[in-house]
Amino acid sequence: xxxxxxxxxxxxxxxxxxxxxxxxxxxxxxxxxxxxxxxxxxxxxxxxxxxxxxxxxxxxxxxxxxxxxxxxxxxxxxxxxxxxxxxxxxxxxxxxxxxxxxxxxxxxxxxxxxxxxxxxxxxxx
Numbered sequence: 001x002x003x004x005x006x007x008x009x010x011x012x013x014x015x016x017x018x019x020x021x022x023x024x025x026x027x028x029x030x031x032x033x034x035x036x037x038x039x040x041x042x043x044x045x046x047x048x049x050x051x052x053x054x055x056x057x058x059x060x061x062x063x064x065x066x067x068x069x070x071x072x073x074x075x076x077x078x079x080x081x082x083x084x085x086x087x088x089x090x091x092x093x094x095x096x097x098x099x100x101x102x103x104x105x106x107x108x109x110x111x112x113x114x115x116x117x118x119x120x121x122x123x124x125x
Contacts, residue, residue, distance in 0.1 A: 002057050007055075014073065040077040045077075062105055087119040
């Protein structure tokens, strides 16, 4: 169950990033536009999970899964945007790095802190 929740939280983080970005640029609220913006980052997220085999580790751990998933989401997402003709700007890369870093690592840090406060031992895989 922990793996499903971790994956769902990661997807939600990417979708929130896309929603905020599209809203801040007054882009139309069409589903196709949203999906067109989201798919490169969701593919980057999936690539990170696959390369790290996150489901076989502790997917809620900041290191190495959180950092690897974060960097993969941004790097692969940006490459796919360029390849698909969507383009990128330096400031967009910085915003993506910061925002996705905060949310993808942030929820993991909060989860670890909550486990520590409860006195539970982290699940070993």
